[in-house]
Amino acid sequence: MNITVQKEDLTSIPCDVLIVNRFQDQKELAGATKIIDDVLEGLLSNAVKEDGFAGTRGSTLMLRTQGQIGAKRVLLVGLGKEEDFCEEVVRSVSASALGALSSMKLKHVVSILHGAGNGGLSPRQSAKAIVEGVTLGTYTFSTYKKAKGNVPQQFTLVCKTARSAKAADQGRERGALFAEGTILARDLVNTPAQDMTPAHLVDVAKGIAKGKKNLKVKVLDKEKLQKMGAGGILGVSQGSDQDPYLIHLTYTPAKPSKKKIFLVGKAVTFDTGGLSLKPSKGMETMKCDMAGSAAVLGVFSVIADLAPDVEVHGVLGAVENAISAKAIRPGDIISVLNKKTVEVLNTDAEGRLTLADTLAYSAKQKPTVIIDMATLTGACVVALGEEITALMSNSDEWADNVLEASNAAGEKMWRMPLEQNYAKLMESKIADYRNISTSRYGGSITAGLFLQPFVGDTPWVHLDIAGPAFAERPLNTYTKHGGSGHAVRTLLTLIK
Ligand code: BES
Ligand code: ZN
Ligand code: ZN
Secondary structure (H helix, E strand, C coil), X not given: CEEEEEECCCCCCCEEEEEEXXXXXXCCCCHHHHHHHHHCXXXXXXXXXXXCCCCCCCCEEEEECCCCCCEEEEEEEEXXXXXXXXXXXXXXXXXXXXXXXXXXXXXXXXXXXXXXXXXCCCHHHHHHHHHHHHHHHCCCCCXXXXXXXXXXXXXXXXXXXXXXXXXXXXXXXXXXXXXXXXXXXXXXXXXXCCCCCHXXXXXXXXXXXXXXXXXXXXXXXXHHHHHHCCHHHHHHHCCCCCCCXXXXXXXXXXXCCCCEEEEEXXXXXXXXXXXXXXXXXXXXXXXXXXXXXXXXXXXXXXXXXXXXXXXXXXXXXXEEECCCCCCCCCCEEEECCCCCEEEECCCCCCHHHHHHHHHHHHHCCCCCEEEEEECCCHHHHXXXXXXXXXXXXXXXXXXXXXXXXXXXXXXXXXXXXXXXXXXXXXXXXXXXXXXXXXXXXXXXXXXXXXXXXHHCCCCEEEEECCCCCEECCCCECCECCEECCCCHHHHHHHHC
């Protein structure tokens, strides 16, 4: 689908479908929709009345025109209640509108900028949200099966003035980058573990940096990890035939910056649970256990084009958590990168062992902030459900920064406390820490508390994305089944 912005008269632009809108329970049609209704001599307003089209969010009503305007059809889409309107509604209804058209083979679909008139959004915000909604909403994972459903060849955002067209085009460009990064993350998560190995993640990282002067990739192999003492990554991977890697990506802005953001992603390419084996149902979706690293790679895939003015690092500890006679055993004690020892009582709590190394590695390089993304605990999904990420932080300021960005990006996050009283539940009698809590409660928080010592005093935000990283049912109209690319757009918003 080719997406462009055009300054054109709404009534004359030729197309298969023109998408217009109305708020729920709005008395009169308004703005661009009213202009079209007037030329069509009340076709829309009459249909709204006669068909009882209330305009609830994402509802649609298709009408054929009779040559009075350039468009062959008009699709009226409901924006929901005016008081609830925001960018996320625009993403959502834009995807709904294209969903309503998916049974038709269309060449050219045109949309007005939802909410840029009376909805309080700028043309730039509206265009960005529409592009994200239609691009992500029509995404399919087609590596192993040909995609069904139709996507229009051309999608045009129509603007009244040259000035609004210019602003909308900037929004279009930004939205396209945000969607591209998200889609890369979705593809990586959806790729089965037979192909998505730690070595493949290395290739993906190298592919992203190839030919880009401001991107660098450093790869530490098993031998280097042994020399460094990265016992977490090595311990988890020792039962697998796949070699582990630590992948370190760096983006350097054109103008040197003192600010350094470190993004750390859990990169377990498959989680069997290890000897503390998962039941088969729980293992079905465990190719998603590298979704944190997919988010980091999604960010890096568009960062050079986005050109933020801060230095950004991505650190991934790529491993497979498999079983064999060589696998780490419950009761084994490992020594991680900061020389602390961990009694591994459950080999299924493996993400935190790899993160102990990658967080300690990152903290050594004196970042401004570390943000980690990890499909870390089932307990998080029990607490917040499938749509919401748990955020934990040692810094109120950075917690708020990330929450604000997530709100703008339409990715739901909720802060949970790093309750220090629970830290004693992670103490071992014979090592510095144990890798699981002595209590069965509060598992998401105790996992966060396990990670905390490895960042030291560095401002840090931990995102447990176990719920939304992989959608077992659609999360919203533009996030269907499978890898969601969750956190990519929050991170891009924050970085920019
Ligand atoms: N990768 C899982 C967590 C997970 C569960 C992610 C469901 C996505 C969906 C993680 O490695 C794990 O198995 N955690 C254990 C920790 C427990 C042993 C303390 C869990 O949550 O059961
Ligand atoms: Zn696990
Ligand atoms: Zn895991």
